[in-house]
Amino acid sequence: MSGHTTKNKIAIIAGPVLALVVSIFFDLQPGNPKVTFMAGIALWMAVWWFTEAVHLAVTALVPFLFMPLLGIAEAKAVAQQYTDSIIFLFLGGFMIAFAIEKWGLHKRIALKVLSVVGSQPRNILLGVMLSTYLISNWISNTATTMMLIGAVLALISELHELMHEGQKKLAAALLLGLAFAATIGGMATPVGTPPNMFFFKEYNKAFPQNHDLNFLTWAKIGFPLSLTFLIICYFVLKTYYLKKNVVCNIERNYFKDTYKKLGVMPYEQKVILGIFIACVLLWFTRENIPFENFEIKGWKNLFSNPKYLDDASVAIAAALLLFLIPSKQNKGQAMLLWEDAQKIRYDIILMFGSGFALAYGFDVSGLSDWLASSLTFFKGVPLIVLILGICFIVTIISEFASNIASIQLCIPIMIAIQKDLNVHPLLLMMPATFAASLGFMLPVATAANTIVFGSKKIDIKDMFRIGIILDIAGILLISLFLYFYLS
Secondary structure (H helix, E strand, O other): OHHHHHHHHHHHHHHHHHHHHHHHHOOOOOOOHHHHHHHHHHHHHHHHHHHOOOOHHHHOOHHHHHHHHOOOOOHHHHHHHOOOHHHHHHHHHHHHHHHHHHOOHHHHHHHHHHHHHOOOHHHHHHHHHHHHHHHHOOOOHHHHHHHHHHHHHHHHHHHHHHEOOOHHHHHHHHHHHHHHHHHHHOOOOOOOOHHHHHHHHHHHHHOOOOOOOOHHHHHHHHHHHHHHHHHHHHHHHHHHHOOOOOOEOOOOOHHHHHHHHOOOOOHHHHHHHHHHHHHHHHHHHOOOEEOOOOEEOOHHHHOOOHHHOOHHHHHHHHHHHHHHOEOOOOOOOEOOOHHHHOOOOHHHHHHHHHHHHHHHHHHHHOHHHHHHHHOHHHHHOOHHHHHHHHHHHHHHHHHHOOHHHHHHHHHHHHHHHHHHHOOOOHHHHHHHHHHOOOOOOOOOOOHHHHHHHOOOOOOHHHHHHHHHHHHHHHHHHHHHHHHHHHO
């Protein structure tokens, strides 16, 4: 334990010391010390993020304190980055997740899928992964994993009594399938995972004139890409774990009978499901939907100031309804109480804010422009090689840092590179964003990995072996798909 403490102390000191060394001994842009100061802050945050010397939320406070102290930006301007509307999208999404979990809708969805896919181990794995994937499209990967792990562990316990051998292998396959499907499902929509939301906001802020990224355009790329990756992941897990000796003697109608025992869907679940579906539909239809010869106007045009509304408005409206609509089961109470919402991850909110502050600092200090002029060696590299390189680097970073931290560091650099390379920004920023979700090798790579690894039913060597295959497959899939789709 003392060694770990010593390592932490070294990492804690290393962050500010490296920042100080950069600030004193380097002059990245003569006449503009802000560039060097901002690089020092970014390096400091990178060291603390990668080593987790302090809690990620503590690292998130660094820009707010030091950007004003070093004359990069006013405290008021930096603080505004911590209250971006996307944070309210995250808040609303989590409140919907709490309501789904509180009233047991997640178990009903999972059992319904399992009752359809049957009782063979490979079909059960597919059922777990598919149900997780579909929920994770709309709710954070962490929340999805937390909601479903109880059902999956209960399922493993039931299967243990029904199997002759291979219980450990099936348990590991189901838990890894849960974690990996949650991560992959997050790729499909802008709200599926924090890196997507961060990129979505930063892209529209950096390139407002493009008008080529909204919920629907993302879905056209995200759904086929993530679904293909889910299929690859399923076959990798099935090949590794579910050999012929993994046999399951479950009655044909076991899951159907279990689902029937839930009875008729109660009023609360119907209301929450209705609000959830309405929320998804409103996200999809907020922006105008263009076709070849005509355009379907988005619902935002019904209002006098359509630009004032965004996806966060929808999420908060849905959450507000949950706090207002009364429950029949709990008389005198709403569907969701503030006590239920107190589980919100405020550390993630701070991390969001620090990412926006970091990106803002890159811009106002001139560090983005300096990076652009410093990365001219990319000019001669073929585009496909460049995309592969970006995906590889971001994937390696995301294995050791949180996904959101990885993309927070990389997006400003992608914007800087794009200015000098004269390629469409989506060709650089989207591969980086998708690659930020490719943390499959280590338990600390994603919260979903950490949650399932905590069950103590998975060997770290197995996670590493499968994870490295999925990382490589993901890098190749993302690079090739986006190269041919966008170029």
